[in-house]
Amino acid sequence: MIEASTRYQLLVSVPDLGDANFDQTVVYVVEHDDAGAFGVVLNRPTETDIGDHLPDLSIPVVSPGVFFIGGPVSVGGLLALGRRRLGAEAAHVAELPGPLALIDPEALVEGEVEGIDAMRLFTGYSGWGAGQLDAEIAAGAWHVVEATPDDVLCAEPEALWRTVMRRQGGRLASQGLYPEDPSVN
Template structure:
């Protein structure tokens, strides 16, 4: 996978392609090591210009209180900053989930359903109303046009449904196995794949 930002485009994805916006990408053993090893990525945007998402299960040592103290009371536990992906790792991206029936707060940019981006330049008190939870990510994952589709076709990713609980999971390190297990069948079996197959 190249660490590349998707091209800017307002075009809708062409009819022969499928948008994976709002779905989860679950890494398969084909991806091996690197930043996407056993990762679970939520796709925030996907159109003809490429795709963008964040890794949900890689909390970092740094906490939100250390880097963005004003936002520390809004983020869901664990309160770590998460590695969102290998692109723009020196910038922060906040993803939030709206409460059912509540209106979006100031600075809200809807991505899909009740999930959207939160403007970290605003005071936290301006956006806290209506939010069920927030996660802060350092960097993101980006794919150029057609790249994500190629990686899915070659078997690097399994595409499954996402739930709000995935984004706000209190135990993100277990998310890869949890998401696979709930699929049943062969994918549930994949969750038992050893860290090092040579030691199995």
């Protein structure tokens, strides 16, 4: 049985996690229960322009208009998070807290998604088996903090890890000052 669900919260890696997939990352947790957990890394943009691969999308992509690496599982698969339009009926989405929604990727490609005014696209996701995330949190690999819609669709994803750490105050804020490359310190 899980200790406490991190569903709809952020996992913020400790500065020196030692895992290239998750060093200085912020993960939005979409699901976390006894079977495991999954989410997406919010601050790993690629250089691959979405318009080069999906030129006919009817929903605007939040800048930067590139695919993000959501995690090491199923890289190449498509996952989309978006912001529901105020007062609009949304179709082909699973509602998340606040204005956020998980968008059906097939319906997105087919142009069938409605009620979304902006989105971000991810390739791959972050996944944990039963009890795995709980053990990593207990071992001190992750800080669990509240998420905001602005975190999920932030305009400056490269700065997100530091931004989230610093807004926590105290010890976490000081960890946000950790150098990107400690060897040059």
